[in-house]
Amino acid sequence: MTDPITASVLFKTAYESRYTWDENFPGYSADVQLVQGLEVYTGTIRINHDLSVEVASVADEQVQEGIYTQLRDIVTHRKRSSFEQSHGQHEFTLGETDETGAVQVLVKGDSMGSSYKIRGKEICQVSRVMGRMAFVIDTHESFDTGSGYIASRYDAVFRNSKTNEVSSVLKFEDTYEKFGDYYLMTKQVVEECHDGISVADTSGALASNPASEASMTTEFNYSNIKLLKPAVV
Numbered sequence: 001m002t003d004p005i006t007a008s009v010l011f012k013t014a015y016e017s018r019y020t021w022d023e024n025f026p027g028y029s030a031d032v033q034l035v036q037g038l039e040v041y042t043g044t045i046r047i048n049h050d051l052s053v054e055v056a057s058v059a060d061e062q063v064q065e066g067i068y069t070q071l072r073d074i075v076t077h078r079k080r081s082s083f084e085q086s087h088g089q090h091e092f093t094l095g096e097t098d099e100t101g102a103v104q105v106l107v108k109g110d111s112m113g114s115s116y117k118i119r120g121k122e123i124c125q126v127s128r129v130m131g132r133m134a135f136v137i138d139t140h141e142s143f144d145t146g147s148g149y150i151a152s153r154y155d156a157v158f159r160n161s162k163t164n165e166v167s168s169v170l171k172f173e174d175t176y177e178k179f180g181d182y183y184l185m186t187k188q189v190v191e192e193c194h195d196g197i198s199v200a201d202t203s204g205a206l207a208s209n210p211a212s213e214a215s216m217t218t219e220f221n222y223s224n225i226k227l228l229k230p231a232v233v
Contacts, residue, residue, distance in 0.1 A: 019148030
């Protein structure tokens with residue numbers, strides 16, 4: 001008789017199945033182009049071996065800060081850390097299994113009230129509460145690099161944690177290509193919806209009027225990507 005899988009083992013397997021950069025990651029440089037409506041901005045970026053981020057030569061300071069924030073998000077997901085480092089102090093319990101076969105994993109000992117959904121060996125949902133803001137990120141598509149999976153289409157729903165009112169919805173489509181031994185982002189399209197969004201129903205589906213929604217699309221394009229030369233020790 002096979003022992004039932006524990007919540008900790010289920011989550012650890014999915015956590016360790018993510019694609020991350022290894023300790024030999026040299027960093028890279030690239031040209032960046034940001035397109036938002038009729039506005040087009042260009043500049044240069046650099047992610048270093050130590051995963052620090054640099055953005056330069058963007059005409060608008062706020063846009064430059066936005067590119068920096070987006071790159072920091074990339075680093076957060078690609079940075080490698082052991083399960084014990086990130087979650088060793090947490091306890092996990094199994095929740096319900098939804099109609100798609102995704103299993104909910106609840107976290108005890110986490111200050112943000114985190115919970116996850118695991119489908120197969122992938123984390124397909126992250127839910128957190130941070131003060132008055134709550135968000136749920138659902139992954140709809142991912143691809144297997146051969147050394148871990150990367151989410152390629154996902155959305156994030158932000159709510160007021162007190163009223164459950166939806167404040168915004170972000171829909172992401174990411175494109176990665178392999179350079180040397182590493183997969184790097186070459187394009188990200190972000191659609192941000194604001195108006196016409198109301199409180200989600202109990203199933204989590206958005207109850208909104210599409211005709212009244214206003215959306216804004218931002219496109220990040222990275223070209224002339226070059227891996228940095230490893231530092232000489």
